[in-house]
Amino acid sequence: MFRVLKSRLLQKHRTFKYPNGPAPQLPDRFLGRPVLSGRCPDGCRICADSCPYQAIAIRSRDETIGNSATMPVELDMGRCIFCGACARACPEGNIVFSSNWRLAAARREDLVVTSESPAEAECRSDVVCRYYRHSLKLRQVSAGGCNACEADSNVLGTPAWDMGRFGISFVASPRHADALLVTGPVSRNMKLALEKTFAALPAPKVVVACGTCTISGGPFAGHSEVEDGAESTVPIDLFIPGCPPHPLTILDALLRLQGIKTP
């Protein structure tokens, strides 16, 4: 008993102040939200060609004409696995992966970053704000992922993050859940199980796609063994890109889904 108390004193209270205080410091080499700025040489496609996942599109001159400050580059975070190949390839240094961890969006199209994009996208869900503002129970389904998204979702339950503070927790049955948190590209072998789990959630319900492969297939995009993301199987209310997303990215997304302001 005394040993347990002694440990408690030594291990201290370590829950991050976030979102009521500053966010925990991210490493200097962290690759967060891409920022596009600068002038691209006419016809340059180096960044688009360097991306193995076709996450980068180059808009035609007509679409950007009249605004000399705009870049023709569009980067779809829903396809991006944040490997940084495009930033290394760009000879102009026009693509920078910033330390901004706020990657999530409620609408798929808001994951597409351009030089005019705001630094964050809307994540709020009316259903969640109305019914689950103070208590959001999540059922997690892993569907063909690599266990990294699962691990960094799980970590939100540890004392450092303690998402229970906000009434968010993982529950053991879909019958107890308000939302489904899906990871993985949805393997063919998990499609039916995902459908059944979604059907077992009582309405109103929302679905969170956690990780790039749940949005677009990620590293497995195009494989005949997978569905290239969960949208093929269930409707998605919140998209969280990353491979895997940092726990801060996931927590920030879930809080903003509930309409909570985060710093």
Place this chain on the structure above:
Amino acid sequence: MLMLKNSQAVPFADIPHTTMGEWLRIVMDATQAGYGLSALFAVKDGERHQVFTVLSSREQHRIGVVRTTIGQAYPALTTDFPAAHWFERELYEQYGIEPEGHPWLKPIRFEPSVIPGRYVPDIGMAPFFEMEGQEVHEVGVGPVHAGVIEPGHFRFQCHGETVHHLEISLGYQHRGIERALVGGPGPRTIHLVETAAGDATVGHTDPFCRAIEALAGVEPGLHARTVRAIGTELERLACHCGDLGALAGDVGFLPTQNYCGRIRGDILNLTALICGNRFGRGLAVPCGTRHSLEPGRCLLLLNRLDDIKRDLEDAIPLMFETPSVMNRMEGTGIVTPETAKAIGLVGPAARASGLPYDVRWDLDWEPWSHLDFKVPTCQAGDCAARARIRWAEIQVSIEIVNKLVSGILEGDDTGAAADCAINGDSLPDLCPDHFVVSMAEGWRGQICHVASTDSSGRFSFYKIVDPSFHNWFGLAMSLRNQQISDFPLCNKSFNLSYCGHDL
């Protein structure tokens, strides 16, 4: 049998091609002489199949390779050598090659067959073994589990609370990695390897990079090799720490569960200090590393590791000193040394059952071979032993990281800049018609990558054997004659990878 060093490339034609009878004799002799079976797989060769066998010898610090040609059937190895049984099921599932006399020929992944028109049952629909009798009952769990865990199906045959048999049916995570690696390497190749088992990213990418380097005839610099080794050890530390916390949680001992859950995150953050990503994405790239450990970063890493060590030295002994925790774990889920050896366990699960297998020293490769450490083992083979072995390995890994990082600080670091100039996006040309076996000791155990190039230097096949492939059957054996309520504890004590198995 051709004897190779770890990550040594040889011309494909040098691999001895024997008759089937000779092959059977060589494999059986080698296994009786104490060789471990690291890989057994087939490659289509016209109407027939070339079957490759990779065996590892601890005594000789070498890897043995032999191949043969098989048509549709051969006498099963499993009947005399149970460690082959999962490999032979894979041969049957993928190519329809029948190991005659195999007692358990069911699919392991329910993956689409490479043979057109070959019937594959729907996932989980192969008939399960059943027990008959009054009051016998069956419990099915999964694929979706109660926690935040990967999918798999478990079928228990019980009498009362006692489990007589557990059958594990996997394949839900199958996403076609090995198939997609053929024709590579390309820009997506490394990402597929990084996500083969996402919690063992460096464990898989390090042997992958060494395979590429061997096939290209490139020697990575010392700094790169050291950084990768540090990444491998940090991965081991983080996962072992998380597992001990999870074990404490499963017996309802919350202090260690909570502390270890947090400390695991602190260790993942050390990996992120090196490469920006908590799971080591981008840490190892072919021909080097992208991320140098400059002196300031080394000192920060060492300081934070010291804090972690202090916290762990409090949190983990707390669990081992609590009698109610040990009472729950001791004697639960025993895998005897004989069973562990027979079914071919690897990694911490093997070492907890008294088998001192560890690729880091068994295959004598740098930088581990320079470090003099004893491989910890336990004899009991129960959940408590699998917990104790993790704590012993954590202590060893902390020492290894300390030594490696200090080595960078003390050493002549002129190589670092050159190693890190490599951005990993452009890949070297590989020698055509070559073959390589590359192994590593990931945190779950032996990781084996086997690659071969075609006449244009592209992968003609790329085989990955995750340690979980060897060890899932160990979990099934540990449940025999246990209470069904012991399953979560036994499962955590192995903590195997579904995605690494399913690929």
